[in-house]
Amino acid sequence: MCQKIVGSENHVKNLRLMNTVRDNMTSENFTTYITSGSFGEGLEMRGSDLDVMHVIKEMEVYENVQTSLNSNVLYLSMETDDVKAGFAQLQVKQNHSPGQIESFEEHNGKHYFSSTLFKQAVKHNSNSVIHGPCISDKDGTYDHAVCLHCKTWISQASQWITRSNNSWPSYKVKQSVIKHGVLFVPVGVKESPKENIEWRISFSVGEKFLIHTFTHTQLLCYALLKILLKDVISTYTECEDLLSSYFLKTIIFWISEELPQSIWKPENLIHCFKRCLSRLISSVDYSICLHYFIPENNLFENKIEGRARRILLDKLYKLHSYEWRCLLFSDQLSNFQVSMWMNPIESHTLHTIEVAKTIKSKLLYFAINMNYVFEDDIDVHKRGIHQTVSCHQSSLKYLNTHCLSVFCGQYAQHVQLNSSRKNNKHQHKQYKSCLCTIMQNVYHDSVSGWLMLASFFYKVQQYGNALHIIAYSISKCTPEKVCRLMDLSGSHFRSSDLQLSKKTSIVQLWKIILIDNLKFTRNSRLIPNELQMEVENGSYRISSIEYIFFSKNVMSLSSQ
Template sequence: MRGSDLDVMVVQKWFDVCEELKSLHHDPTKIHLLMERDDVKPCYTLLRLVYSRSSKDMRDCDEHNGKQYLSSAWYKQSLVNDKHEIHGPCLSDKEGEVDIAACLHCKTWIAPAIQWVSRSRNSWPSHKVKQSIIDHGVLFVPIGAKGSQKENLEWRVSFSVGEKFLINTFTHTQLLCYALLKIILKDVIDIHSECKDLLSSYFLKTIMFWISGDLPQSIWKPDSINPNTSIALYRYLCQHIVGTEDHVKQVRLMNAVRDNMQNFKNVTIITSGSFGEGLEMRGSDFDIMIVLKQFDVCEELKSHYHPNKIQLLIERDDVKPCYTLLRLVYSRSSEVMRACDEHNGKQYLSSALHKQGLVNDELGTIHGPCFSNKKETIDLASCLHCKTWISPAIQWVSRSSNSWPSHEVKQSIVDHGVLFVPIGAKGSQKENLEWRVSFSVGEKFLINTFTHTQLLCYALLKIVLKDVLAIHSECKDLLCSYFLKTIMFWISEELPLSIWKPNNLIPCFMRCYKRLIYCVEHSVCLHYFIPENNLFENKIEGRSREILLEKLSTLHSYGWQCVLFSDQISNFHVSMWNFQLEPHILYVDDVNQ
């Protein structure tokens, strides 16, 4: 590569270094040195002179505590000539093209590195490679730990021979990853004077070794970064899990027709949840929002009220973002009065009493803001409607700096107003009075604008959540689909629509997954319409957050192939799906699966 350094290590065979005197095989032609690591930093050592017939070697020694030690500083100095100058542990030529390091050799594997032999959790490096590395022992280069009181005496342990063995086991994909890191370091980072010389190639190589030890070798394949892999996964998801773009449109149309047919005088029916979004996947939730038309919610007092309506006023003082109190302004219904509670001398519609008044034999289980049927196959939420866009969400209308969502979509969302579902902020003193603002209608509009690639990214996130993360009891119920949808909205707002293409499915998915990790790591997931509401507050924290983050990070180490841990995708193989496939034959094999 451009700028590659040519380093030469010259191993001086007349030196014999060992860890213990008893392992020393006396050879009168050699200089015998003993390693001493007391009060020396890890990876450094003193080399005590045990035997030498040469007075010249004595000149390269220094006395310490009454013993003679080979000085790394004196040793380098003795090798300097007109053509070379000292550069770290090396001698560099005047042109700076070649670095030569004079090294000493210990034929046996040293004690501080014994743990490495049994440490690896994976198949890399193989036992055979490890044995070869051990058999070659270690080297010592003449440089001490910077700032050490014995810096001029110390020698650094070098595993260069072993590292060369490891690099030689790299797949070409691993080698290219390493090369890319070096290019970024030299061509991007080092051009800044403040950053130059802070990092070195050795740090990058060390990181590569750690990651190679963590990941299965099957990860390091060219097809892991090939656009054809994205297309193959796209096709697989279309045929086996989500369906084609046309199939999703048909599901949405079916929902719209059913909702319109069930639209009555006093209620409006809205199919929501995954099924309402057009995702007919295994485990998709079937949620129905029942909007009660007899309630009229507004932000400001009106001068005239409809005599047959129940008038409610939004009050947000001392209430968390995304929540509100609904003050009763006008009602002729005694039933509504029974669902109210007094607060500061005023009557407010209680979310808790409202739900309790709707409980019956068929819908007897309250689940958050919803009622579940006995089989727990359907969730119904009783909702109230405000026809106007509320002031806390005004900033959303002008916030997006990208083309998504379009002005027309935003206007449609604003025109449909917002809903209120009967649940308060957990732990709030007024929890039983509060109602949560719901942007379900607007969110449905946004999901409907997704390209099919965006929808598949969302589906993959849901699959990882339900099939991989939620099977761990420590992680169950920490994350929900709504958090994933929120992350999808934020990223869709940030990226140009041109990114969301089938041949880019995997990079898009990984970007979303990394954002999820970031959100968990920092315990922050901002509500898409009202960012003042952190969805992770008082939820993703403490030990549970640490466990979740560990699981997410472990999955991330597998790259996009973390999705293969789901039994829905485990039989996916790239080669089976890299062929020309006509759009009309892409369908869902078994919707009920």
């Protein structure tokens, strides 16, 4: 059951590595991208969205601003007096551009960086909505949080460094968390008189480090609590907005710190889950859920109280009376046999499940494509090539190659093919540059990269080459191939169960069996003229199968 809902340890590891590789490749001189939330932690479950943090490097936060200042950086000083624990006001200390001034507010002769004005400034279009500290799309598919970085550990969380005497988290992990520092996200304390200039201190990266140290049993407990919350508890109208996944994560952290790691074993899954549920009930009963890094911040303060608390507590006690069987109230879990919980799954079946989960993963597909927002950024291209060539670990090299292939398919579409300069040498250089980039686009699936190459030949009027590539693409569209988001049939499962497939990584297998969609970027220079209108206002996706039939007819007519 847990393997099908959460995935194997290997599947979780693959998701995390994909996120890391993609984040590293797309981060640039001015912004660092960090995939966060459940998906960034390696979990994709029903109702999950894509959380991405954008850390602006041109702004830095300090508790005490350093004396040596960079003229290109906006320095902000933390102020925590008369602010709720876990939050801060950010006073402007030195250097700013005219655009940044629009996000300043003056209080008592001092200028503060406004979290409210900042969110409005980074909200680019009417299709986005402000949701807490995030900018979200109207469909709720993704949340973008543009945030600021403090490179040093803050005094409010200093006690965490020496608090735990148990083995978790280890000294090495703690040092990694401390070394990163903390982030500040643009949201204040609700109904605070200075809410507009308050920022929440975020330990998202540190929490991600901690969850990456979880045993698979810890991760499963966390996932089961999330399922219970979304599928059962939140279905009660009175309890819908009382609890969040962050509260559950906090409870798991505290329990993990208290228990030895040897407890978190597969045979103890039910026991560990019951312990976590009991702690949740206790927290609601006393209206106390202390922030893991800053215990002075009670996350339940002014939230879990009064009639709403009594109703929630009553529901939790009823669920607790069913013990582990309370999970069967979730329609995701109700069809599974109890015996499936503990019985090991054969390795070849696990591999097949992993293949199916990645093919069906909407978030993974969305994440791989969405993060390449700089289609015409040559720095991303150079960075991707450097990471791929310099990587010695084969699994990471395959992931780098996959991500670089996806990016090149978009980057090539912005290479100028028809220069206004009447210089054949210059035009030939552009031709070779575009062709070289497209040839790096054939490593993420079995067909779409070749179809983009056919489009290139069509645009430069080499119709014979284009038709040859189309014919080759048709030959690769065999019955065992799979398309993104499709349900795998019996033949697909048998194919992925082959010995060759079992020794092949997920991204290598995609190169063999996956037929992905084509994505033409806005104002693409490679899309056929007959489809040019489709990319005048935005990107355009088309099934590779549909594009084969379309392009074969169009290119055949053009070659006559």
